[in-house]
Amino acid sequence: xxxxxxxxIKIGGKNLLGAIIIWSAFPSLLQGVSSPEAVRKVSPAxxxxxxxxxxxxxxxxxxxxxxxxxxxxxxxxxxxPLEPEYNRTWVERxxxxxxxxxxxxxPNAGIxxxxxxxxxxxxxxxxxxxxxxxxxxxxxxxxxxxxxxxPVGATYATKEGVILVDRKGCIxxxxxxxxxxxxxxxLDPRLKVVDKCTWCYHRITKGLPPACVExxPVGAxxxxxxxxxxxxxxxxxxxxxxGILKPEIGCENKVYYVxxxxxxx
Amino acid sequence: xxxxxxxxxxxxxWDLLIAIYPYITGLVAGAFIVSALYHVFGIAxxxxxxxxxxxxxxxxxxxxxxxxxxxxxxxxxxxxMFLRPNLVSAMSGFGYIWMAYLLLLxxxxxxxxxxxxxxxxxxxxxxxxxxxxxxALGVYDISPQALATxxxxxxxxxxxxxxxxxxxxxxxxxxxxxxxxxxxxxTPLMPIIFLTSAAVSGIALLLVLYVTVTKLRKASLDYxxxxxxxxxxxxxxxxxxxxxxxxxxxxxxxxxxxxEIIRQLITHKIAVTYLGVQYALGTLxxxxxxxGAELLKRxxxxxxxxxxxxxxxxxxxxxxxxxWNVVIGGQLMSKSLRGFTSYVPPIWxxxxxxxxxxxxxxxxxxxxVFTYLIxxxxxxxxxxxxRKVGVWWKG
Numbered sequence: 130x131x132x133x134x135x136x137x138i139k140i141g142g143k144n145l146l147g148a149i150i151i152w153s154a155f156p157s158l159l160q161g162v163s164s165p166e167a168v169r170k171v172s173p174a175x176x177x178x179x180x181x182x183x184x185x186x187x188x189x190x191x192x193x194x195x196x197x198x199x200x201x202x203x204x205x206x207x208x209x210p211l212e213p214e215y216n217r218t219w220v221e222r223x224x225x226x227x228x229x230x231x232x233x234x235x236p237n238a239g240i241x242x243x244x245x246x247x248x249x250x251x252x253x254x255x256x257x258x259x260x261x262x263x264x265x266x267x268x269x270x271x272x273x274x275x276x277x278x279x280p281v282g283a284t285y286a287t288k289e290g291v292i293l294v295d296r297k298g299c300i301x302x303x304x305x306x307x308x309x310x311x312x313x314x315x316l317d318p319r320l321k322v323v324d325k326c327t328w329c330y331h332r333i334t335k336g337l338p339p340a341c342v343e344x345x346p347v348g349a350x351x352x353x354x355x356x357x358x359x360x361x362x363x364x365x366x367x368x369x370x371x372g373i374l375k376p377e378i379g380c381e382n383k384v385y386y387v388x389x390x391x392x393x394x
Numbered sequence: 395x396x397x398x399x400x401x402x403x404x405x406x407x408w409d410l411l412i413a414i415y416p417y418i419t420g421l422v423a424g425a426f427i428v429s430a431l432y433h434v435f436g437i438a439x440x441x442x443x444x445x446x447x448x449x450x451x452x453x454x455x456x457x458x459x460x461x462x463x464x465x466x467x468x469x470x471x472x473x474x475m476f477l478r479p480n481l482v483s484a485m486s487g488f489g490y491i492w493m494a495y496l497l498l499l500x501x502x503x504x505x506x507x508x509x510x511x512x513x514x515x516x517x518x519x520x521x522x523x524x525x526x527x528x529x530a531l532g533v534y535d536i537s538p539q540a541l542a543t544x545x546x547x548x549x550x551x552x553x554x555x556x557x558x559x560x561x562x563x564x565x566x567x568x569x570x571x572x573x574x575x576x577x578x579x580x581t582p583l584m585p586i587i588f589l590t591s592a593a594v595s596g597i598a599l600l601l602v603l604y605v606t607v608t609k610l611r612k613a614s615l616d617y618x619x620x621x622x623x624x625x626x627x628x629x630x631x632x633x634x635x636x637x638x639x640x641x642x643x644x645x646x647x648x649x650x651x652x653x654e655i656i657r658q659l660i661t662h663k664i665a666v667t668y669l670g671v672q673y674a675l676g677t678l679x680x681x682x683x684x685x686g687a688e689l690l691k692r693x694x695x696x697x698x699x700x701x702x703x704x705x706x707x708x709x710x711x712x713x714x715x716x717x718w719n720v721v722i723g724g725q726l727m728s729k730s731l732r733g734f735t736s737y738v739p740p741i742w743x744x745x746x747x748x749x750x751x752x753x754x755x756x757x758x759x760x761x762x763v764f765t766y767l768i769x770x771x772x773x774x775x776x777x778x779x780x781r782k783v784g785v786w787w788k789g
Binding site for chain 2: 213214215216219221231232233234235238265274277278279280281282298299300301302303304306307308309310311312313314315316320321322323378379394
């Protein structure tokens, strides 16, 4: 085959262009594959002058395997009472049967996983269409219904939009517990003040991911800064369809779910 | 526990004490409405109970904050609500509304009873004289001109008192009605439902108390007054029934996402206290009894009185059930709308039945002390003597 100089340049140029495009896209292709390392990349803490609610937490329902490591890590990291009725985060299991019945459970808030026999006997004879896990935590809403109701202003949004409770100020009236549509708050039985997920505020302000994100073996929990276009959360929000829980309530949640099924609430 | 609830919902956070709190403030508002009907709207038939209703309102108002403070996880921080209130919180208003209403009520009670207090101070001896002199606050002018001024102020205070009482109790309804997370609570009707049921419970309480105390005093009943009380009671009860019924009826008719769980709540979880006690026993039956007492001309006044007291007592139980159904019922269902937690109040403990009972008896004790100090019965203008004031506070 005889190739003229003109043709050689033409083909070579095309190939070179293609190679450059593929090469430049390669790192992002790699990041798209959810290696835990890629997921754990968190932008540095915002400086006090940077105002704005840019932190997002993403839960990928498709990836969660219901191992409960996040629940355990949270309890250990944040000294949450170990009893199953006190949780900053928990995992729910959804089972949808062929006759469209939706069954939900969360034995021990999911801390022991879902493999024990006693957790599964009830599903043995069911005609199951599909099943998945839904990790839950405080949604750190931009319009938090729990904050305005506090009679003493002990629960508040930080400048970054993280919703916290001041343990020294909380009077334990529990109006915020009533106001939260997600069941994310509880009264700490030891201090008699309200407690909730802080997104591990002590960690994220140092550039570390929340404990539950750190330990998730499958990268189902992702935390990061929307201002960084290369952060894992930015990429997921760009590339996936995300949803929030109970959008009709209008809280403007900052926890987004990937693979959110109708009926999850 | 039934179905699925969020793990943090196992413990019901607003317990029995929070259920009796709106019951108490409702009785305050209701009792005050009766006194206002006399002082402001000039319904003369309420004269026999007008002064008594003021003392009743005061006795219950003094107890109202107790269940709230006991319920707090950190009661020692209760005053924070005054010191650094978060003014966008509906709850932060409680301290101020309560305090303002207390001052208003104290002023009105003092003005209404001032002539008596002055007379007691002038005619009694020893410790009694000291007590009444202290209560007189150094003002001994009971000339007709001074009393006319008093009456104008009383009317004004009563007038201000109506919105104040509405605020005190309507605010409680708002606390629940403005929680969008809870479909059983979240309705703008809630404050109005609380207000009408407050009027119902207050009038019912006065009817029962008036008859009981009059019997104990071996005095004669004013049947005209009883008749009026029963009519107003029936009127407010009908209004409350309409509003409470409308609320659920529109939920049923709209059949929103939350209807299924609410249906299960009212027909299953709280069926006894809701359909049974609140509606059947506490609303429909009393309406029949009250109606019967009005319509059956041949009944003796004595019989009518018993029927009215029976109806009023049933209504008082019904309104207590209504508070339970709202406060406890709303928390039994999970915000996941998929299940229920369970709650049985303990007998002992700070939020137990004993505590609640003591809190409910306390206002009656205060009322006994008040009526001993300043008898509200118009016929008695002399200082109370043991032989005159009946058996129940002897000794």
